[in-house]
Amino acid sequence: MGNVRRGGVALSDLLRLAGPDDGAEYVISAGLDHGVYDSAYHDHYEKDLPLDKALDGTTLVALAVNGAPLPARRGGPVRLVVPGYYGTNSTKWLTSLTVSDRRSTGAFTTKYYMDPPADDSAIATPVWELAPNSLLVAPVDEGVHVGRSVEIWGWAWACEPVTGVDVSVDGGQTWTSAEVTSRTGHAWQRFTLGWTPSSVGEHILACRATNRSGATQPSAPRRNRIHQRVVFVTQE
Known part of the structure; x- marks a missing residue:
């Protein structure tokens, strides 16, 4: 993409x-x-x-x-x-x-x-229209410390404009709405969410995009399955 x-x-x-x-x-x-x-x-x-x-x-x-x-x-x-x-x-x-x-x-x-x-x-x-999809870009391990605010951000895209992106910091158990930029043409859209880790150790971040018609990313294996990445939170 x-x-x-x-x-x-x-x-x-x-x-x-x-x-x-x-x-x-x-x-x-x-x-x-x-x-x-x-x-x-x-x-x-x-x-x-x-x-x-x-x-x-x-x-x-x-x-x-x-x-x-x-x-x-x-x-x-x-x-x-x-x-x-x-x-x-x-x-x-x-x-x-x-x-x-x-x-x-x-x-x-x-x-x-x-x-x-x-x-x-x-x-x-x-396989025609792009299903809603999203990808985490940051943070990376080296910049995540317990008790310090960090920005989670990434890109979202779909055939229709993306109207919302949810982010999870616990592997999908709970979700929080991120801020999403409006779309220009068919370009991807940036989403951001502030996060302050409260514990040291492994955290599973995830994101899921929703388009204008209400379709969202599935957790089941599909080409637009919810994206996850592991981040290790350390002491500063």
């Missing part, structure tokens, strides 16, 4: 010039990425997006990063960039865009990057 400034052409502008037919529902992107994955050879990489997301004005056919031409190691000279979606949807080394009335039939939309059904009555769902 990171923050950069992308430059390019809005996919919505290209689609409006192309004039998709009635009934179009997806945009399929293909790229030069190829090779062996999961013991099978794939001659190219292919993903799809809902047409509504492609038209929302944020999805880019990217040509630049941080003011410089997009290098090959970052998927240049042209790649798709889909803010708010997992990176697997931002096809590198872009070769074509196709508007379709159905999803791609490629392996990376039918077999891979699909979340399994939650129960027997459900169906697999595409």
Whole structure:
């Protein structure tokens, strides 16, 4: 997870010039990425997006990063960039865009990057929107002493804006609301909480983000599982 400034052409502008037919529902992107994955050879990489997301004005056919031409190691000279979606949807080394009335039939939309059904009555769902997630950055062991105030801080992100982050200093037994900065574009958001350790020894810090719709990070094993780290509190 990171923050950069992308430059390019809005996919919505290209689609409006192309004039998709009635009934179009997806945009399929293909790229030069190829090779062996999961013991099978794939001659190219292919993903799809809902047409509504492609038209929302944020999805880019990217040509630049941080003011410089997009290098090959970052998927240049042209790649798709889909803010708010997992990176697997931002096809590198872009070769074509196709508007379709159905999803791609490629392996990376039918077999891979699909979340399994939650129960027997459900169906697999595409790995598209970023689920709420957060990461602790500080404090680190060397700066944590009993009886002295320290700042716990980190980053939070999601497809929707993050509206709250809870922090725990006892491994998730109790939680306290942290301060969260507002979001600019799709950049991550900083959260902070002051803490004064009252005892020497090991403390398990944890954080969990909640987005605007009320979804939060789970404690169960998932890609956005609640993040924890161990901090050792010492005498000064």
